[in-house]
Amino acid sequence: MPPQRATLLQVAQRAGVSRSTASFVLAGRHQDMRISEDARQRVLRAAQELDYRPNLMARSLRTKVTKTIALVSDTIASDPYAGRAIHGSLAAAVAHGHLLLIGETDGDPVVEERLISDFLDRQVDAFLYASMFTRYVRLPKKLRGRPVVLLNCLTKEAEPSHHSIIPDELAAGLTAARALLEAGHRQGIYLVGHPGGGVFASRERLAGIKEGLGEAGVRLAGVVDCDWWPDSAYDAVSGAIGDGLDPRALICINDRVALGTYQALREAGVAIPDDISVISFDDSELAAWLRPQLTSIALPHYELGWRAVETLLGPAAPPAVTRLPMPIRRRHSVTKPPVE
Incomplete structure (x- = not known):
């Protein structure tokens, strides 16, 4: 005993x-x-x-405060990249003398409802409602009217009723465009990836890219359409090069797409960055593993988690959407365009 x-x-x-x-x-x-x-x-x-x-349980019964936060997510806790948001949330919770309880739903609404009920039974003080990918969500009924901050997601309400902490994907697109412009690129700039309007990040990134290029009177030359995975990107880029496409710079929608793009260009005998510059988004571990190392605009996972807890436990303020900067990690995949 x-x-x-x-x-x-x-x-x-x-x-x-x-x-x-x-x-x-x-x-x-x-x-x-x-x-x-x-x-x-x-x-x-x-x-x-x-x-x-x-005895914290006895204290909580007296004070009605348990100093616990519950994080309810779809798959963020088990994702190797987005899991850094958990680390940021944990660090901020500890700094405030709180415990962080984590529940993952795998996108199942029944599991989500049961998790939230269990957390409420344990009298948690407040909630983080998190998403693996930045997207619009509908806050569960059981969380309405409670202290909640949305982590990497937001609602479509005209006037937000809760704080949302998301990455600034629009500014990230601007950053990617300006990095190529600063290197001297003006022609032959293509996007690699599916820019469909249903994905928040792709829509925002594309809008930022077009805005950034437009500032210099430059237009995106086109899109090499593919899914957000290496094999799809490899097939699409290989096919485009085989059909005679001769780009000078490629903006990959994420690092996985960049991996497939690297493989396709290497097989085609195209050198990065001497023949084609490549820039991407997310700054996952892939970016540093690739050769040459990939210039990528980083998702601030840790900062998202930290800021969400700081907002949840900090001074009261009117609900708003907070966009966190996505810094560029300059490596070796971008240089000036080849001399014609």
Whole structure:
């Protein structure tokens, strides 16, 4: 059997003070109650000797505060890249003296409802409602009217009722376009990936790319359409090169697409960046593994998690959508266009 935990009464008896005095000292209220320094030191020493830990459940029943946050997500917790949002959330929760409980639904509404009910039964103080991909969501009914921050997702409400913390995908598109323009590219710039309007990131990135190029009077030359996976990108780029496409720069919709693009260009005898510059989004581990290393605009996963908890536990403010910067990681896949 585990050893029996020390009680507050035992701490008080060892310190030679009343139970209420011990309670005030351990709660940090000794000055308010005019408790002597000698008594305070005796209580602290007794608590250390007995390895006293407060009964958080009993405290929560008295104060109605459990100092716990529940994060409800679809698949963010198990994704190797987006999991950094969990790390950021954990770090911020610890900094505020809170525990973070994590529940993953795998997109199943029945599982989601049960998880939220379980968290409510445990009297958590507040919720993070998170998504693997930035998208529009409908907040579950059981979370309405409760302290909630949306992590990497947002609602379509004209006036937001909750804070949303998302990456600034529009500015990321601008960054990608400006990086190519700064390198001297003006022609033959293509997007690789499916820019369908149903995916928030692709729509925002494409809008930013067009805006950035437009500032310099440059137009996107076209789109090499493919799914967001290496094999689809490989097939699409290989087919386009085989049909005579001669691009000078490729903007890949994410790093997985860039991987397939690299393979296709290598097989076609096209050198990166001497013949074609390549830039991408996400800055996953793939970006640094590829050769040459890939210039990519980073998703700020850790910062998203940190900011969501800071917003949840910080001073009250009107609900708003907060877009976090996506910094560019400059490596070796972008250079000036070849001389014709």
